[in-house]
Amino acid sequence: MDEVAAALKAPSGRRMVRAAQYLRMSTDHQTYSIDNQRDAIRDYAEIMGYDIVATYEDAGRSGLNLGGRPGLQRLLADVENGRADFETVVVYDVSRWGRFQNIDESAVYEYRCQMAGVRIEFCAEQFANDGSIGSDVLKAIKRSMAAEQSRMLSQKVFIGQARLVRLGFRQGGKAGFGLRRLLVSQHGRSKGILSSYEYKSQQTDRVVLVLGPPAEIATVRWIFSHFVRTHKTELEMARLLNNKHSARLRSHQVHNPPEQWVRVENILEPIVDRKLFDRAQIVLKTIYRHMTNDEMLAALRALLARRGALSLAMIDADSECPPSQRYQWRFGTIVKAYELIGYQPSNNYRYIGVNRRLETMRLRVIGDLVGAMERQGGAAAHDMATDLLRINEEITVAITIGRCRVSGFGYPRWFSKAGQRPPPDIFVLIRMNPGDLTIRDYLIAPAHEIAGKSELHAINGALLDTYIFPALNPIIRLAEREPVGGATW
Numbered sequence: 001m002d003e004v005a006a007a008l009k010a011p012s013g014r015r016m017v018r019a020a021q022y023l024r025m026s027t028d029h030q031t032y033s034i035d036n037q038r039d040a041i042r043d044y045a046e047i048m049g050y051d052i053v054a055t056y057e058d059a060g061r062s063g064l065n066l067g068g069r070p071g072l073q074r075l076l077a078d079v080e081n082g083r084a085d086f087e088t089v090v091v092y093d094v095s096r097w098g099r100f101q102n103i104d105e106s107a108v109y110e111y112r113c114q115m116a117g118v119r120i121e122f123c124a125e126q127f128a129n130d131g132s133i134g135s136d137v138l139k140a141i142k143r144s145m146a147a148e149q150s151r152m153l154s155q156k157v158f159i160g161q162a163r164l165v166r167l168g169f170r171q172g173g174k175a176g177f178g179l180r181r182l183l184v185s186q187h188g189r190s191k192g193i194l195s196s197y198e199y200k201s202q203q204t205d206r207v208v209l210v211l212g213p214p215a216e217i218a219t220v221r222w223i224f225s226h227f228v229r230t231h232k233t234e235l236e237m238a239r240l241l242n243n244k245h246s247a248r249l250r251s252h253q254v255h256n257p258p259e260q261w262v263r264v265e266n267i268l269e270p271i272v273d274r275k276l277f278d279r280a281q282i283v284l285k286t287i288y289r290h291m292t293n294d295e296m297l298a299a300l301r302a303l304l305a306r307r308g309a310l311s312l313a314m315i316d317a318d319s320e321c322p323p324s325q326r327y328q329w330r331f332g333t334i335v336k337a338y339e340l341i342g343y344q345p346s347n348n349y350r351y352i353g354v355n356r357r358l359e360t361m362r363l364r365v366i367g368d369l370v371g372a373m374e375r376q377g378g379a380a381a382h383d384m385a386t387d388l389l390r391i392n393e394e395i396t397v398a399i400t401i402g403r404c405r406v407s408g409f410g411y412p413r414w415f416s417k418a419g420q421r422p423p424p425d426i427f428v429l430i431r432m433n434p435g436d437l438t439i440r441d442y443l444i445a446p447a448h449e450i451a452g453k454s455e456l457h458a459i460n461g462a463l464l465d466t467y468i469f470p471a472l473n474p475i476i477r478l479a480e481r482e483p484v485g486g487a488t489w
Contacts, residue, residue: 018086019045020054022075024096034059037092044090044123053086054078066109069098076109079116080458089113093124103140115459169206178216178271179209209268220271228279233319296322296330301341310343354403354436361439362401365430369399369472378479388424391479398424398447402456404432404440414456416443423447428475429456442469 021041023034034057045052058071066073078084091097097120100106110120121129127138174196175181183191186204193210194200200207211217227237270277291299299321304310312334315324324334331337338345366382366389373380373391380391389397402414414431427450429443443456445467459465 016049016051017088018053019050019088019090020056020075020084020086021045021052022056022071022089022091022096024058024069024071024098037096040092041090041123050088050090052090054084056089066105072098072109076112079113079118082116084116084118087117088119088121090121090123093122097122112459169208175209175212178212178220179268180212181207182210183207211269211271217271221276224272224276224280228276228283231283235319291322293330296327297337297341300327300337304341304343310338310345358401358403358432358436362399362430365439365472366399369475372472372476373479376476376480380479386422388422391475395426395478396422396424397426397428397475399428399430401430402432403436404434406434412458416450416454416456423451426475426478428472431456442472443467444469444472444474 021038023037023041025034041052044050056071056075058069075089094106097110098106113120119129125138181194183194183200184206185191186206191205194207223237223241226232226240232240272280300310300315303315303318303321307314312324315321315327315334327337328334331340335345369389370380370382378392380389382389387398389399391397400416402416404412404414406412412434414429416427416429424447427443427445427447429450431440431443432438433440443450443464445464449464449467453460453464456464
């Protein structure tokens with residue numbers, strides 16, 4: 001037992017500190033490999049007297065956002081949900097924590113750990129992350145340097161890829177129908193056709209596009225000829241070719257202006273001759289001419305007259321109507337387009353159903369609260385006209401429900417709706433968990449303290465977070481009455 005106690009004893013008689021390590025892969029393999037980080041953290045832990053009891057690792061290479069970092073997400077979740085059985089996290093250096101383009105994002109994740117009682121240490125940095133002015137300044141500089149390094153690397157990669165495109169080489173992506181990817185050496189010698197999901201193995205090799213099988217080439221030429229002859233829409237052509245079904249892509253894309261495109265003319269023998277191609281472009285412009293708002297709404301109104309109702313599927317399936325995505329881009333939402341033609345959509349939208357369910361939950365909470373206060377000897381009533389709860393004819397309480405919204409960085413937030421009239425004495429916000437199925441907790445605060453604070457976060461500062469409670473007991477206690485003993489005269 002004495003040997004075990006001695007082994008667990010930290011240097012200089014200090015207690016052994018339980019710690020976790022966070023590791024992140026990088027393209028800089030020699031310096032930042034996972035094994036190198038692990039070795040450096042192990043040596044640091046031995047010097048500091050730390051016992052590494054947990055490991056969080058991101059083997060992927062993206063340090064630019066939280067979405068591609070499941071290891072960091074899991075670390076934050078364990079720390080903030082009380083599952084972390086350690087008091088510090090050791091990271092190799094500031095850049096391993098993340099090369100976030102906004103350095104405040106890096107600081108926020110560290111701050112979230114600190115607020116949960118877990119500190120972050122960087123074992124390879126020349127400063128102690130102790131909150132001193134000097135360390136904070138150096139850390140901010142390091143974060144800026146990490147972000148700038150990512151930006152510079154991205155720019156260098158783009159310049160290199162653009163140069164290769166101008167030389168006629170393919171820079172990733174699946175070859176189109178009727179084409180194939182040919183692997184060539186740095187001297188232009190053919191090394192064979194690449195199959196699907198087959199890629200080059202040598203850094204100096206290049207890929208060019210060549211004509212594919214004769215059957216596919218014949219199909220492409222038939223498509224252009226048939227399109228020019230019949231003037232069918234793209235949707236009709238897709239149905240003809242697929243003979244099954246088709247659907248439009250509905251994801252938003254970022255479109256670069258033509259002056260930013262990297263293009264090279266006449267690098268590949270064309271499948272379709274220039275005259276036929278140009279005729280196809282004329283047909284496209286005729287079919288897909290620019291429509292004004294009034295023309296788009298007229299097409300939508302005509303579809304409604306034909307079908308008697310509207311939906312995204314109906315719009316996308318109709319050849320005489322622009323796709324639903326175009327309506328959303330032009331008018332903001334499809335519902336706004338509906339309103340402009342006087343169409344009232346059915347009330348079976350999901351968000352309407354969620355709101356109704358949450359309102360039912362809110363009224364049930366109010367009903368349970370009234371019953372609990374009456375059992376305590378108090379009097380409570382819910383005034384439906386003002387939507388206020390009146391306790392003992394003395395105190396008014398407003399109770400609202402806050403749907404949970406999770407930001408792209410993983411932060412939950414709630415909107416308080418604390419500006420109702422007449423103003424209550426006390427404001428209660430029922431904060432839902434992500435998914436809006438269960439209650440997380442309750443914000444119970446004097447109305448004047450919450451006034452003007454329309455958005456709440458998981459951490460709102462010491463003053464506001466003191467009003468967060470796991471149940472409505474503080475409200476119930478307001479209704480309690482003490483019995484008055486017998487009086488003598």
